[in-house]
Amino acid sequence: MLFRSVTMSTMRTVLALKRGAPVVLSHRANHGGGQGGSQGSKGQAGLALAAGLALAAKAYNEKDSIFLKAETPEVSIHENRETQEHDNRVRMFMPRDKIFNYFASFQFISASGKKDMMMTPLDFYASITPDCSFAFGVGSGVYVEVTEKEVGSGTYYWGKSPSKGSLFNKIGEQGLLSYTDYCFLLTMLSTPKRYIDTAFEVFDVTGEGAVDAKEFAFVSTKIATKIGGFGSYTNLNQEQILGSSSGLLNYLFGKDRKGEITKAEFAQLHSDLLDEVIQLEFSEYDPKGTGRISERDFCHFLLKNSKIPPKKQATMLKRVEEVWPSQGRGVSLPSFRNLFCVLASGAELDRAD
Numbered sequence: 001m002l003f004r005s006v007t008m009s010t011m012r013t014v015l016a017l018k019r020g021a022p023v024v025l026s027h028r029a030n031h032g033g034g035q036g037g038s039q040g041s042k043g044q045a046g047l048a049l050a051a052g053l054a055l056a057a058k059a060y061n062e063k064d065s066i067f068l069k070a071e072t073p074e075v076s077i078h079e080n081r082e083t084q085e086h087d088n089r090v091r092m093f094m095p096r097d098k099i100f101n102y103f104a105s106f107q108f109i110s111a112s113g114k115k116d117m118m119m120t121p122l123d124f125y126a127s128i129t130p131d132c133s134f135a136f137g138v139g140s141g142v143y144v145e146v147t148e149k150e151v152g153s154g155t156y157y158w159g160k161s162p163s164k165g166s167l168f169n170k171i172g173e174q175g176l177l178s179y180t181d182y183c184f185l186l187t188m189l190s191t192p193k194r195y196i197d198t199a200f201e202v203f204d205v206t207g208e209g210a211v212d213a214k215e216f217a218f219v220s221t222k223i224a225t226k227i228g229g230f231g232s233y234t235n236l237n238q239e240q241i242l243g244s245s246s247g248l249l250n251y252l253f254g255k256d257r258k259g260e261i262t263k264a265e266f267a268q269l270h271s272d273l274l275d276e277v278i279q280l281e282f283s284e285y286d287p288k289g290t291g292r293i294s295e296r297d298f299c300h301f302l303l304k305n306s307k308i309p310p311k312k313q314a315t316m317l318k319r320v321e322e323v324w325p326s327q328g329r330g331v332s333l334p335s336f337r338n339l340f341c342v343l344a345s346g347a348e349l350d351r352a353d
Contacts, residue, residue, distance in 0.1 A: 085310065088130045092307075100182050103127040106158075107143045108151065108176060108245065117143065118176035120158040121168030121247075124185055125280055130304045133284055134159070151175050151245055163279040167272040174255075175247030180217075183224040184248070188270050189277065192345055200266045211266065213249065213257040217241040278340050282333050292330035296320050301336075305343075 090102050103126055104119035119127070126132040150156045154173065161168040171177070177185070191199050203211045203219045217238040241249070242257055252269075253259040261269070283289075285297040299320045303313045 084131050087132075088304075091127065091130060096183060096186070097179065099127050100179050105143055106156075106176055107145045109145060109147050110245070111148050116178065116244075118178055119182065120176060121172045122159045122161060124177055124182060125161075125168070125277060127182075128186070128189070128277075129281065134280070146176075148245055161276065161280060162283055163276055167269075167276045171247045171251045173247075174250035175245050177248060178241075178244055178246045180220045180224045180241055180244075181246055181248040184220055185273065187223050188273055189344075191270065193270070196267050196270050197263065199270075200263045203266070204263075210260040210262050212260050213242055213253040214238060216249070216252070274341075274344070275337075278337050279333075281340070282336050286333075292332055293336070294330050295324035298331045298336070 087102075090099060094102065100119065101117055103123045104117040105123050106118050106120070108116050108118040110116075122134045126134050144156075146156050152175075158172050158176070160166070160172065163169075187199070200211070201207075203215055205215045205218060220241060221238065249257065252261055281301065282293065285293040285301065296317055300313075300317060303316065306313075308316075
């Protein structure tokens with residue numbers, strides 16, 4: 001309706017200018033101007049130019065009014081909600097490589113000029129968390145170019161995690177995450193704690209009790225193989241992975257790739273990763289750092305991972321607010337962590353039935 005009113009208003013301006021043309025030419029004739037020949041043509045050309053300028057000015061003013069209306073709080077909230085819903089659909093239904101491309105906020109340019117999409121640790125968190133407030137570069141084709149020199153020196157903004165003793169910050173200080181890193185971290189998060197020793201043995205190809213960079217690269221090429229219609233991520237080989245500026249590889253094995261990780265370090269990595277995700281999830285509902293979140297926010301956390309329609313979720317949350325007002329006791333971080341771990345072990349609970 002807004003664009004229709006703009007169009008009708010512009011048409012009225014055109015008709016008014018058209019009706020005024022004979023009047024202008026008549027005044028020119030009364031003051032010695034002619035309507036025929038070259039002078040008439042020049043007069044008509046001048047009138048056309050004036051009409052064009054008038055239309056351009058009016059269109060510009062109407063454009064400003066459109067943008068002003070679009071910047072109102074109500075429209076902004078609606079647009080933000082639509083964006084969140086679209087991001088949630090990407091997280092839920094897209095294949096892994098497309099999710100990675102959607103949430104990766106940097107295009108890494110190597111010294112040789114090769115370009116690859118890479119993400120920050122907080123991009124990884126945003127890619128797995130519905131309604132995430134930490135996402136700052138989402139959308140296919142939405143990225144910032146960064147050179148290998150900038151990544152090496154750390155002279156670029158990659159966004160730090162607010163969590164204490166953050167694993168994400170330690171990885172981010174070493175560089176960005178590649179698609180292979182992304183798939184590895186997903187595998188770690190989806191592995192129950194009781195099976196983490198088995199996961200380590202998968203990476204320990206030689207069975208020596210420690211995983212080196214070559215073993216990690218070999219297994220990573222297997223878990224990252226998934227064709228989703230975007231990019232050629234399946235063509236990565238060991239040499240490309242080892243030679244990449246991966247922040248995760250730099251953190252685990254050093255930039256010279258001579259380091260190793262033991263079974264205990266592998267298990268600690270799994271524990272630190274899960275704890276980081278829990279802290280970030282909790283901090284989104286507790287921005288002031290009080291150590292507690294409301295019952296309403298806790299229920300929102302449970303519902304946002306479900307497939308319940310948004311309108312029905314809003315109705316359910318309203319009922320929660322009626323029973324537990326904002327000044328209720330709330331839910332502490334330890335309680336939140338315990339339930340999060342229970343939910344993460346849902347497959348184990350199914351087997352126990």
